Amino acid sequence: MGRAFVYVVLGGGVAAGYAALEFARRGGYSRGELCIISEEVAPYERPALSKGYLLPEDPSRLPKFHTCVGANDELLTTKWYKEQGIELVLGTRVISADVRRKTLLTATGETISYKTLIIATGARALKLEEFGISGSDAANICYLRNLEDADKLVNAMSSCSGGNAVVIGGGYIGMECAAALVTNKIKVTMVFPEKHCMGRLFTPKIAEFYEKYYAAKGVVFVKGTAVKSLEVSDGKVAAAILRDGRRLPADMVVVGIGARANTGLFDGQLAMERGGIKVNGRMQTSDAAVYAVGDVAAFPVALLGGDVRRFEHVDCARRTARRAIEAILEPSGGAAEEGKAFGYLPYFYSRVFALSWQFYGDNAGEAVHFGDFSPPVAGGKPKFGACWVSGGRVAGAFIEGGSPEENEAMASAVRSRAAIADLAAELGSRGLGFADEESRRKGVRRGALAAGDRPTYARHATVGVAAAVSIAAFAYWYGWMAPYVVKRDF
DSSP: OEEEOSEEEEOOSHHHHHHHHHHHHHOOOOTTSEEEEOSSSSOBOGGGGGTGGGOSSSOOOTTTTBTTGGGTOOOOOHHHHHHTTEEEEOSOOEEEEETTTTEEEETTSOEEEOSEEEEOOOEEEOOGGGGTOOOTTSTTEEOOSSHHHHHHHHHHHHTOTTSEEEEEOSSHHHHHHHHHHHHTTOEEEEEESSSSSSTTTOOHHHHHHHHHHHHHTTOEEEESOOEEEEEEETTEEEEEEETTSOEEEOSEEEEOOOEEEOOGGGTTTSOEETTEEEOOTTSBOSSTTEEEOGGGEEEEEGGGTTEEEOOOSHHHHHHHHHHHHHHHHOGGGHHHHTTSOBOOOOEEEEEETTEEEEEEEOOOSEEEEEEEOSOOOTTOOOEEEEEEEETTEEEEEEEESOOHHHHHHHHHHHHTTOBOSOOHHHHHHHHHHHHHHHHHHHOOOOOOOOTTOOOOSSOOOOEEOOOOBOSSOBOOOOEEOOSSOOOOOO
16 A cells, blocks of 8 residues: 655644745645645644643634744645645654655555655654653653643643642743743742753853743742652652752643654664754755755754754744755756755744743854843833854844844844954943944945845834944944844744
């Protein structure tokens, strides 16, 4: 038993949905030639799971957050796929892949063959057992990677109001889930071995602000240690035991200790790098008929000098998916572009409580902080950030509370690798407001969007961004309509 397709997208997450939309817009396939294989439902926006899905009032539910609404685009329901002639193979797990024969074998014994494969298998949550701690099967242990996980977390919260939750991990999932728990009136203790939260991205100064903000909401931070074991009673965790001997009572536990790319089907068949599948700037793997996108893809980044990176974030999933389909359907440019790095601006964001931050580029070099890091007064919103300066140029930028124009300005400064002689004094005293004020006072030049980028934000203001400063003076930065536009996500 088997089926054959020209194009097969393996995976049902964000990247798969955006790949489908790009296929539909560009054409190049006939009805019945393209299929998506997903272990879950039709592709959806995974950021919704740690945000709107966990709200106690008016929570987001499907079909409201199927792709590609996260980019203010079409809502791709099962009806849409049918109308576009794209076959959905849902609730189906692929148990093996043969790249040489161009076949996939499902758990039901069906063989699906392809001419071109797009791997969008994403990543899986790391389990406690991988760190020598048993208990993941307990009824009140929660992870967050898919709809099933989110439903379990929602059910656990509904029976835990006023109770105690232990969050293991101080990264993205830990911080966003902790905020959701507090919103659901649950007392939260966060445990992680690092010196501060979001250790891979935040500077100590930035982390201090968020930790104080969370503490004001009632969150307790236990840093510099880890959970050693779980005390389980009647199939539920009753407490988390720390390495230093402390016992933390728990009515529920949320685990956010990282993720691992789902590459197992292709081990020994495709080249691997940085824990993912190595691809070129066209998202093409070591096998010319196979492409990889999203969390699983390790690709050369032009902005980082061609350094190969792998990003586990929704923006990367969207953009690599579009890039792969463009490359597949426009093969004439393949030879010339094969060795080129992808012109991608690394981008991360988060929204918790009344906070909203954006990060662009690479946090390499020396961090220069700016803005007001003091706790906001009642009803007020903070505005601060940092620029990372490496080799005399802006390598990365972080901003909390920025306006759309300011966010775009920071993105543009990173994308242009603005030359910096001494940015610390000006940003420290005047911050983003100065850059915007200067560019408006002296005038800015308009420019076109980068080829292939389509604006999705409601207002596309021309923004001024710094290009160079001297030790004594802060020269105004030339401006353009930013080729990277802030998108709406859940």
